[in-house]
Amino acid sequence: MAKVGYTRRSLLKSGAAAVAATALPAPMIWAQEIxxxxxxxxxxxxxxxxxxxxxxxxxxxxxxxxxxxxxxxxxxxxxxxxxxxxxxxxxxxxxxxxxxxxxxxxxxxxxxxxxxxxxxxxxxxxxxxxxxxxxxxxxxxxxxxxxxxxxxxxxxxxxxxxxxxxxxxADTLGIRPDLIGRPIESWTELLNPEFKGKASILDISSIGIMDMAMVCEAMGEVQYGDKGNMTKEEIDKTMAIFTEAKQNGQFRAFWKTFDESVNLMSSGEVVIQSMWSPAITAVKSRGIPCVYQPLKEGYRxxxxxxxxxxxxxxxxxxxxxxxxxxxxxxxxxxxxxxxxxxxxxxxxxxEFMSENEWGYWFEGKEATDVITSPTGDTLAQAGEVRDGGDFYSRMGAVACWNAVMDENQYMVRKWNEFIAA
Amino acid sequence: MTETLTDRAISGAPGDVAAARPARRGAGIGANVGGWLQAAPLTLVLLAFLVAPIAMIVTVSFWRATEFSIIPAFSFENYEFLFGSDVTYRVFFATFKYASITWAVTLAIGFTVAYFLAFHIRSQTMQIALFLLCTIPFWTSNIIRMISWIPFLGRNGIANQTLIDWGVIDQPLEWLLYSDFAVILAFVHLYTLFMVVPVFNTMMRIDKSLLEAARDNGASGLQTLVHVILPLTKPGIMIGTIFVVTLVMGDFITVRFMSGSQKANVGRLISNDIGLLQYPSAAATAVVLLCTVLIVIGILLRFVNIRKEL
Missing domain, CATH: 3.40.190.10 (Periplasmic binding protein-like II)
Structure with missing residues (x-):
């Protein structure tokens, strides 16, 4: 098949020259049409x-x-x-x-x-x-x-x-350690009154509901059969807890886009919120301390x-x-x-990463040199360690995968009510 | 729109539109055909771009939807859900609240600005210059005008820092941002010009001799304002009102950004539905919103005959 266009290189690399010789003419035609x-x-x-x-x-x-x-x-x-x-x-x-x-x-x-x-x-x-x-x-x-x-x-x-x-x-909560000043260990902290007016979650119903579930379960308020496929009662209970928190002014804002989450965090409007990994990086690259906090209940x-x-x-x-x-x-x-x-x-x-990069990102080792992003921003200095450790301790501690529920439509309506509450 | 109003305001030539409208008194059948032909292009444009889309929205609002398919079956499901949910009422109430507060504030500011421009600035060059000054914010995108408030009003923003430096407050004011206050502030900032322009336009057409007559008859400044200027400015106020009310009622992005997604108005309800592929439900909400806005405008038009303006 014409597919050889790519495999040629790996074949050559493995030294199968004979196979390569027969395969070589094909890429010529392929290369023109491709x-x-x-x-x-x-x-x-x-x-x-x-x-x-x-x-x-x-x-x-x-x-x-x-x-x-x-x-x-x-x-x-x-x-x-x-x-x-x-x-x-x-x-x-x-x-x-x-x-x-x-x-x-x-x-x-x-x-x-x-x-x-x-x-x-x-x-x-x-x-x-x-x-x-x-x-x-x-x-x-x-x-x-x-x-x-x-x-x-x-x-x-x-x-x-x-x-x-x-x-x-693996996603978790992002925090501003400089503004919190104490260790954060559990999802329950998102609704801790200590952070009244300084918390946020994301306004994307399918993902936000999962973060909510992680919090409610950690609080011991709701026991879920499957957080990724809740029953109507479970949805109601979860929403009730968060609606009450919202009405008490727990949340500063909700965010919908990556940039919004970065701005909320870096301006200090919010000190604890659901966040995505590169958003943490973006906050850090502005010289503001920000930690992707591993929590004892696990990751979403x-x-x-x-x-x-x-x-x-x-x-x-x-x-x-x-x-x-x-x-x-x-x-x-x-x-x-x-x-x-x-x-x-x-x-x-x-093979496409330096030993330092592989050690830092995958193995959770201390960086031996400055860690930069593919676009050249400095992400970590020598001696720093990735939040959450190595690949196996992070991906091994997943509590729940993003999901779509059978009761999706019901959940969405409840989510709209939550926003309007 | 703004430009034509402005031009006319500045040239001070009322009735040019009226003059352009041909008098068709005593026209024969031939003239009638000509008339129909002349009206045809506009009618077609309106049919294609106004009537057809609305008809489509109304139709879809009676359909049913599942996750990924829209079922063209006649059903009241969407409306039943809409009128059966107290979220709808709360959200409509919030929409009216935003509209009425924004209206009151833009009217107060708009009227004052227009009054100042029309009656206190004597030289026409100066009037034009100041009027253009009012339009400067409109040279940028309204998203940018809105978002630039966010760092200003934030917890550690310029407003709070300044107030703390002055010793007015000890703690940053939390309600400055991500609150109803922020939403209305942004609305007022975005839409005041829509009030200034028509009000200024009508004020410029007030015959100055009427003001002299009022003064000669012993009216005080306030009496002239209330009994002469205000009634004569009503059509302009009404046009401005229609602009502001419809813009605020149809908005969703300002509410989303300035309230930090914490508040909802009808526009956000619709945009959430669209985001979740619930087109029929979004269409039903849109139809109800459209009717509501039309009723509001209908009521407004009972008060003032804006044709006088046109």
Whole structure:
């Protein structure tokens, strides 16, 4: 197949010269036609990076058009405009909503070179053989279907993947240690009256409700069967607790965009809030102390992956597989890991990171030198340690995955009431 | 809009619109056809861009929606939910509250500014210069005008720092930002000009000899204001009112930013629904809002005949 365009390099690297010799003529033709291929990718801002598109052009030769949208719009587009994209870069909980529409096609894992190296979370759900699978929409539970045309999710690895995992992280509360001045250990602190008028949560219902649930459970006020799939009563109880807190003036503001959360934190309007990892980095890069506080109840985690549009076929489909293989081959992984996210195939990313960077971001070691982001901002000085430690202590302490509930519509209405309360 | 009003205000030539409207008294059938033809382009534009979209919104508001599909079935579900939920009433109340307070403040400021421009500034050059000065904030995007309040009003913002430095307060004032105060402040800042322009426009057309007559008849300054200027300015006030009320009632972004997402008005309810793909529900809310605004304008028009202005 023409797919050799990419594999040629790895084949040469492994020294299989004979195979390479027969494969070489094909890339010549391929290389000419591939220039005309354009793949349209859309997704949330986290991984829709122009640097990636540029690198794709350099390494693979075709053009990748990126569109960044917020998660609501991403869901909407994936569900309603299947012809407007070739590659969907979506989160796993969005996949649960979108897959039944039939707009995406399952991917053949035998065509994915690094499939065996993908982290267990995305395959059998277990980070290590002893891991307990967290609540919510765990990626492996919506990661496979029975066959190329499967519409229902499979329980185990079937060889047909819905999304190829690309990026994931464990989220927790961000705090301003200089303004709090004491250790923070539990999710309950978000509603601690000590921080009255100085707390915030995010105004994105599907994620906000999870943070709320983490708090209510930690307070011992509500016991959930599954935080990722609450019953109406559980939703009511959770909302009641937060509505009361809101009316007592616990919250300074709610945020909806990344920038808003950064501004709230760096201006000191808020000292404790739900936050995303790169937002912490953005606050720190302004010289303001900010900690992504690990909490004893665990993290709320999320994961994203790329899915292929149903309408992809022929050469475009081959190019898309090349892109996926390239994605997992390390360059993007290294790029994302140097921002504080994790890559689905950490071992390939390692080759694209310095020993210091790998030690700091993945192994939770002290930085031996200044840590900079891919864009050149200083993120940490020598001697600093990543909040939460190494990969296994962070991803191993996930209490819940971002999810979409059966009672989603009810929850959304309750969320509207909460905002209006 | 602003420009035409301004031009006319400055040239002080009333009735140019009226002159442009042809008198069709005693026209025959041929003239009628001509009239229809002349009206046709505008009618088509209105049909395509006003009537059709509204008809569509009304239709969709009776449909049902699940997560990802919109079901074209006739159903009152959306309206039932809307009128059955006390959130709707609270949110509509909040919307009216924002509209009425903003209206009162913009009217007070707008009337004063227009009065000053129209009656206290003698030279026309100066009038034009000062009027343009009022429009300067409109050269920037209204999102920027709104967001620039946030660092100013914040807990450690300029306003609080200054007040603390002056010794007026010991603790930063929390209600300056992310509160109803902040929302209304931003509304007033954004929309006062919409009140100044029409009021100024009508004031410029008041025959100065009427003011002299009032004075000759012994009216005090206040009496002239209340009994002569105010009644003659009513159409302008009414146009300004319609601008301000409709703008505030339809807004969602100002409320979201200035209240830190903590308050809601009808616009936010609609935008939340759209974000969650609940188009029929959003459409139903939009229809109710549209009716409400039309009723408000209908009531306003009972008070003043704004055709006098046009």
């Amino acid at each position: 220039k005309n291929i354009t793949l349209r990718q859309f997704g949330t801002g986290v991984s829709n990076l122009n640097d990636v598109a540029q690198k794709v052009k350099e390494d693979l030769g075709f053009t990748l058009e990126m569109t960044a949208l917020d998660s609501d719009s991403v869901t909407q587009r994936a569900a309603t405009q299947p012809d407007s994209f070739d590659i969907a870069d979506i989160e796993y909980w969005i996949c649960k909503k979108v897959w039944p529409t039939g707009n995406l096609q399952a991917m053949d894992t035998s065509k994915i070179a690094n499939y065996d190296k993908i982290v267990g979370i995305f395959r059998d759900g277990k980070l290590t053989p002893e891991s307990v699978i967290a609540q919510g929409t765990a990626p492996h539970s919506v990661g496979f279907v029975e066959g190329p045309d499967g519409t229902t999710f499979a329980d185990s690895e079937t060889g047909w993947m819905t999304l190829i995992p690309t990026i994931y992280n 985690s999320w994961g994203g992956g790329i899915g292929l549009s149903k309408s992809l076929s022929g050469m475009e489909l081959d190019a898309a597989y090349d892109y996926i293989n390239w994605y997992l081959s390390g360059w993007v992984g290294g790029y994302l890991m140097r921002q504080g996210y994790y890559s689905a195939v950490p071992e390939t990313s390692k």
